[in-house]
Amino acid sequence: xxxxxxxxxxxxxxxxxxxxxxxxxxxxxxxxxxxxxxxxxxxxxxxxxxxxxxxxxxxxxxxxxxxxxxxxxxxxxxxxxxxxxxxxxxxxxxxxxxxxxxxxxxxxxxxxxxxxxxxxxxxxxxxxxxxxxxxxxxxxxxxxxxxxxxxxxxxxxxxxxxxxxxxxxxxxxxxxxxxxxxxxxxxxxxxxxxxxxxxxxxxxxxxxxxxxxxxxxxxxxxxxxxxxxxxxxxxxxxxxxxxxxxxxxxxxxxxxxxxxxxxxxxxxxxxxxxxxxxxxxxxxxxxxxxxxxxxxxxxxxxxxxxxxxxxxxxxxxxxxxxxxxxxxxxxxxxxxxxxxxxxxxxxxxxxxxxx
Amino acid sequence: xxxxxxxxxxxxxxxxxxxxxxxxxxxxxxxxxxxxxxxxxxxxxxxxxxxxxxxxxxxxxxxxxxxxxxxxxxxxxxxxxxxxxxxxxxxxxxxxxxxxxxxxxxxxxxxxxxxxxxxxxxxxxxxxxxxxxxxxxxxxxxxxxxxxxxxxxxxxxxxxxxxxxxxxxxxxxxxxx
Numbered sequence: 001x002x003x004x005x006x007x008x009x010x011x012x013x014x015x016x017x018x019x020x021x022x023x024x025x026x027x028x029x030x031x032x033x034x035x036x037x038x039x040x041x042x043x044x045x046x047x048x049x050x051x052x053x054x055x056x057x058x059x060x061x062x063x064x065x066x067x068x069x070x071x072x073x074x075x076x077x078x079x080x081x082x083x084x085x086x087x088x089x090x091x092x093x094x095x096x097x098x099x100x101x102x103x104x105x106x107x108x109x110x111x112x113x114x115x116x117x118x119x120x121x122x123x124x125x126x127x128x129x130x131x132x133x134x135x136x137x138x139x140x141x142x143x144x145x146x147x148x149x150x151x152x153x154x155x156x157x158x159x160x161x162x163x164x165x166x167x168x169x170x171x172x173x174x175x176x177x178x179x180x181x182x183x184x185x186x187x188x189x190x191x192x193x194x195x196x197x198x199x200x201x202x203x204x205x206x207x208x209x210x211x212x213x214x215x216x217x218x219x220x221x222x223x224x225x226x227x228x229x230x231x232x233x234x235x236x237x238x239x240x241x242x243x244x245x246x247x248x249x250x251x252x253x254x255x256x257x258x259x260x261x262x263x264x265x266x267x268x269x270x271x272x273x274x275x276x277x278x279x280x281x282x283x284x285x286x287x288x289x290x291x292x293x294x295x296x297x298x299x300x301x302x303x304x305x306x307x308x309x310x311x312x313x314x315x316x317x318x319x320x321x322x323x324x325x326x327x328x329x330x331x332x333x334x335x336x337x338x339x340x341x342x343x344x345x346x347x348x349x350x351x352x353x354x355x
Numbered sequence: 356x357x358x359x360x361x362x363x364x365x366x367x368x369x370x371x372x373x374x375x376x377x378x379x380x381x382x383x384x385x386x387x388x389x390x391x392x393x394x395x396x397x398x399x400x401x402x403x404x405x406x407x408x409x410x411x412x413x414x415x416x417x418x419x420x421x422x423x424x425x426x427x428x429x430x431x432x433x434x435x436x437x438x439x440x441x442x443x444x445x446x447x448x449x450x451x452x453x454x455x456x457x458x459x460x461x462x463x464x465x466x467x468x469x470x471x472x473x474x475x476x477x478x479x480x481x482x483x484x485x486x487x488x489x490x491x492x493x494x495x496x497x498x499x500x501x502x503x504x505x506x507x508x509x510x511x512x513x514x515x516x517x518x519x520x521x522x523x524x525x526x527x528x529x530x531x532x
Contacts, residue, residue, distance in 0.1 A: 006380055006391065006509070115396075176418050177376065177391040179383050256417075263416040337421050 004179035009147040009169065010035035012180045013103065014043070016148035017075055020155040021187035022101070023049035024067045024074040026060040028082060031115040032171035033105035036077040057082045061089030061102075068098035069208040071195025073155055073187070077103035079171075080121050081112055090164060091130030095210025097194075097225070099158035101151065102136075103167045105174040108333035116333025117171030119255060120307035125168045126284045126314070133222050135229050137165040137236065138283040140254040144178035150281070152184050157236060159190035161228050168283060170306065172256040172335065232285055239287035240279040243269065247276030249348050250294050252315050252325075253304035254280050256335060261304045264341035273349045283311075288318035295319035299353025304328045304341055324353065357412055360420045361491075364405035364437055365429025365450075367395055370484030373510065374427075375406035377488055381497075381506035382410035390418035403432060427487055428454060429470070446494065448487055466490065468532050474525065482525035489529025498530050 007015070014036045017025075025040040037053065044051035050067075054060035060076045067074040078086060083104045093100055106121045108114040125138045137157050139150040147169060154165035196206050212218035240258075243265060244250065253261040258279040268275045278294060280287050291301075301323055303312045309327040316325055328344040330336045361378060365371050372393050379391040388411045396402040407420035426441045427448045428434035434447075434454055441447055446464040452471035468490050470483040492498040503526065507519055 004383060006376070006383055006389070172392065172418065175393055177379060178415070178418070179389060260417040260419070266416070335419060337419070338417055339421075 004181045006177045007144060007180050008035055008175060008177050009141070009144045010105065010174040011039050012144050012148040012182070013151045013167065013169075013174075014039035015182055016151040016184070017101065017155070018043060018047065018049070019182060019184045019187075020073065020152045022073040022075050022155065023047070024072055025050065026052050026054050026063040026067075026074070026076050027078065028054050028057045028060050030079045030082045032107055032117070032174050033077050033079045033103065035174065036103060036105070057085035058089065061086040061093075064100050064102075065089060065093055065096070065098060068093065068100045069096070069196050071192035071197060073099075073101075073159070075101040075103065077105065079105050079107045080109050080118070083121065083124065087124075087130040089130075090136065091132050091134065092210045093164050094130070094134035094136070094225075095132065096208050097162040097221075098164075098208065099155075099162050099190075100164050101154045101158055101167070102164055104169065106168065106170045108331070114333040115171070117173075117256060117335060118306050118331065118333055119168075119170055119257065120310065120331060121168065122283065122305070122307055122310035125166055126286070129164070129166070134225065135163070135232075135284055137161070137163065137232065137285075138168050139165060139238075140168050140281060140283050141173055142255050142258045142279065142281075144173070144176065144180045146281075147173055148180055148182055156188055156190075157232075159188075159192075161232055162194075163228070168255070170255050171333075236282065237285045237287050237289070238281035239290055240277075240281060241290060242277040242279065244276035244278065244294060246274050247294070247298055249273070249275040249300050249302065249345060250291070250298040251275060251277040251302045251304055251341070251345070252280070252291070252311065253277060254283060254311075257304045257306055260336055260338055261341050263338035264345060267338065267342050268345045268349075271346075273345060275345050275349070286314045286318060291315060291318040292320070295322045298323060300348050300351070301325040302328050302341075302344055302348060304336060304344075306330055306335065359410045359425070360423050361408040361410070361425045361427070362405060362420045362423035362437060362440075363408070363427040363429070364403070364433035365427075367402045367404040369404070369429050370481065371404045371429065372406050374484040374488050375408045377485070377506055377510050378408050378410065378491070380509045381492075381502050382408075384502060384505050384509070387411060388413060388415050390415040392418045392420075403430075405433070405437075425491065427491070429483070429487070430454065431456070434458070448490060450483065450487065452483075466494065468529065470529065470532075473528055473532060477524070477528060479521055479525055482521060485522050485525035486529035486532065489526030490532060492526070493530040498526075
């Protein structure tokens with residue numbers, strides 16, 4: 001017998017958020033992340049927290065801004081079109097250096113798209129969360145356990161660096177059930193002396209704001225922020241290497257695509273094909289160093305994704321275009337099959353890196 | 356058993372997801388690696404629903420069952436859609452109350468069980484799914500009361516514990532059918 005329970009990814013994520021000390025959730029329903037909101041609606045009132053279904057996504061993200069300003073752990077969740085609506089708020093959070101956790105359980109796009117799983121918000125999450133110069137820490141879970149673990153991690157990173165962490169999941173990760181074990185100690189406390197909590201006439205006012213009309217002042221804050229981003233790139237990059245020791249072909253995949261790719265890699269290894277995988281766990285910061293290192297031995301990279309190749313650009317930059325990067329994908333809510341990935345690996349092995 | 360890939364398919368409302376959840380929980384309680392993945396449209400009832408369940412001694416890779424060892428077809432569209440995907444030597448369980456045609460393949464084991472009919476005759480019209488689950492456990496020779504009770508206790512919510520006996524009865528019906 002085991003202490004593990006079966007939970008949907010969305011539910012495990014929500015419970016992990018509560019265990020990480022999140023007591024304030026604001027959201028607006030959208031498939032396939034609605035279980036997050038439903039879970040919060042059930043649990044928050046029982047533990048003295050706030051669950052609020054806002055009148056819109058835009059309202060929800062601005063409520064997040066308010067609670068974050070007061071120094072509390074706070075989150076919102078949505079799916080692709082809903083995240084697009086939140087982008088103004090994401091930029092304001094960045095401009096005011098506020099920590100928050102934002103969940104995107106992606107669905108097919110563009111537009112209203114469909115309700116089936118997708119990974120086509122990669123650009124949006126890693127490069128264009130909103131206007132202005134800013135980054136978000138982007139975490140990509142590939143199991144229900146990681147949905148929970150990375151949620152706790154996401155809160156910690158957000159607090160540590162005073163910025164937004166985003167969980168970039170997909171409909172499969174949200175909807176699937178797997179055994180999960182939720183054991184986290186007391187939430188880590190971070191200095192929040194910047195929070196607007198009332199001065200009690202004992203300290204100068206704290207001001208949370210993203211408006212800086214003096215360009216030199218605004219420039220200074222941008223420079224400071226990017227110094228922090230540099231530290232994050234150096235210290236917080238996460239990835240998993242799978243069968244990379246002797247690999248001649250390197251699959252790069254995250255989330256559900258990585259799960260599918262693993263099956264194909266096992267199958268190809270049984271046929272004697274030397275293939276491995278680098279699975280980014282942080283999409284920003286992107287695991288550039290292990291890929292550059294792999295490019296010394298690997299003749300071809302294959303990006304397995306549920307988008308039209310959005311991640312390829314990051315792989316090419318990471319390996320400085322030394323090797324070809326092929327695309328193996330499905331989009332619009334379709335998921336690549338292990339057979340499709342296997343076929344791509346076999347074809348790549350035959351080509352042997354010839355362009 | 357190394358890895359067992361199960362696909363249960365039918366209409367929304369037939370308890371497809373619940374049946375899968377039970378099997379996954381039973382696997383979990385027997386210290387197996389398991390995954391459960393639903394696939395359905397926006398509607399709560401009607402439409403098509405399917406559920407991928409993987410029970411394995413190894414960590415589960417892809418949670419999507421595309422080539423099942425066991426297919427449960429609870430309506431005709433599901434049999435039409437998935438019959439060809441079953442691995443040779445695999446098993447197809449057909450709800451013969453709702454599906455009149457026979458399985459065309461001769462390289463798979465086929466079990467016909469009038470689950471929906473049995474369920475209505477026995478005053479449990481919503482439990483055709485668990486009749487089939489009983490049959491599955493019997494086929495796998497895994498119908499042990501301890502595991503069944505433990506898994507049922509997990510999947511039936513606290514306020515529906517009175518349904519436990521009905522589920523048990525349905526499973527016994529299926530096992531003996």
